[in-house]
Amino acid sequence: MQLNPPQYSTDYFSHNKNEKKLVSEYSDLRLRQFHRLYDDACDVGLALYNPKTGSVTRWYLDNDEYTSGPDRELVCSNLKPCDESIRKYPALKGYQMIIFND
Numbered sequence: 001m002q003l004n005p006p007q008y009s010t011d012y013f014s015h016n017k018n019e020k021k022l023v024s025e026y027s028d029l030r031l032r033q034f035h036r037l038y039d040d041a042c043d044v045g046l047a048l049y050n051p052k053t054g055s056v057t058r059w060y061l062d063n064d065e066y067t068s069g070p071d072r073e074l075v076c077s078n079l080k081p082c083d084e085s086i087r088k089y090p091a092l093k094g095y096q097m098i099i100f101n102d
Helices: 083-087
Strands: 007-009 014-016 021-025 044-049 056-060 066-068 073-080 096-099
Touching: 044 096, 056 083
Parallel strands: 007 044, 021 096
Antiparallel strands: 014 021, 044 056, 056 073, 066 073, 073 096
């Protein structure tokens, strides 16, 4: 069963349609942690809400978060749309979301 992670507005993201990327910063989103997306899996991510269309898509953390330096400070996190979001909105295929730690 799908869980309902917090929703973040597309207004907080820059959109590069040619490169199929959505980009934001942790501080703009006030994002502290990702949340589980399913009750029977360990996938974590977030939901993205488009106030212009009313659509909600779900995105999962695609990789270990990128870190840098000896203290392994977080640089960014990459997310991809969940399969059910791509089925509902096929234009999302190939998209990625990058959230930078500023």
